[in-house]
Amino acid sequence: MENKTTGNTRLELIRGDIAHQPDTDAVVNAANAQLRTGGGVAGAIHRAAGPGLEKECRPLAPIKPGQAVITGAHKLPNKHVIHCLGPVYGRDKPEDQLLADCYRNAIRLADKHGLQSIAFPAISTGIFGFPIKEAAGIAIETIMNTIPELKNVRLIRLVLFAEKDLEIFREAQERFSKPDTP
Numbered sequence: 001m002e003n004k005t006t007g008n009t010r011l012e013l014i015r016g017d018i019a020h021q022p023d024t025d026a027v028v029n030a031a032n033a034q035l036r037t038g039g040g041v042a043g044a045i046h047r048a049a050g051p052g053l054e055k056e057c058r059p060l061a062p063i064k065p066g067q068a069v070i071t072g073a074h075k076l077p078n079k080h081v082i083h084c085l086g087p088v089y090g091r092d093k094p095e096d097q098l099l100a101d102c103y104r105n106a107i108r109l110a111d112k113h114g115l116q117s118i119a120f121p122a123i124s125t126g127i128f129g130f131p132i133k134e135a136a137g138i139a140i141e142t143i144m145n146t147i148p149e150l151k152n153v154r155l156i157r158l159v160l161f162a163e164k165d166l167e168i169f170r171e172a173q174e175r176f177s178k179p180d181t182p
């Protein structure tokens with residue numbers, strides 16, 4: 001586990017399942033535009049939350065790439081689910097800015113709702129095809145640059161499904177904290 005503290009907010013990188021983060025106020029869903037259950041993260045979250053989540057989502061859809069919306073967590077152990085639509089790599093442009101918008105908008109939404117902790121998956125890096133190394137750099141940079149404006153969020157956790165993805169995110173964190181290292 002890798003921890004970095006900036007001001008009063010900690011960024012934590014772990015390997016795990018986004019649907020099993022009982023100690024964070026919110027978990028982020030890598031959603032589809034219709035906020036329906038799907039594969040990957042969305043499948044895991046909707047399965048664990050139960051059908052009430054999709055019902056609550058219905059009037060909030062469709063959402064646009066980069067947008068984030070908040071719902072209850074239903075049968076998940078968290079208080080809320082924040083649903084983000086990541087960009088489809090090669091289709092939704094500019095994809096780097098849209099991915100940054102996801103992280104920024106989700107964190108701001110959590111902060112606005114007075115939440116203290118939020119867990120993210122690696123948005124867009126599965127079915128949506130965003131190269132993981134590039135996505136990791138954008139995620140880390142956006143999170144670190146958003147931290148100074150936060151009033152409530154004290155923990156931001158990135159939950160990586162695979163050990164190799166965790167390594168890539170750790171390297172991105174190193175690059176961010178030591179930008180001059182080749």
Ligand code: AR6
Nearest residue numbers: 017018030032038039040041042044124125126127128161
């Ligand atoms: N916990 C943490 N990470 C996971 C989990 C999990 N349970 N399952 C997969 N990952 P994806 P996207 C990783 O495809 O690319 C859905 O069908 C996975 O290895 O879930 O944003 C939606 O309905 C990958 O690194 O999200 C959308 O249509 C990352 O999480 C579409 O897929 C994201 O993979 C969204 O695609």
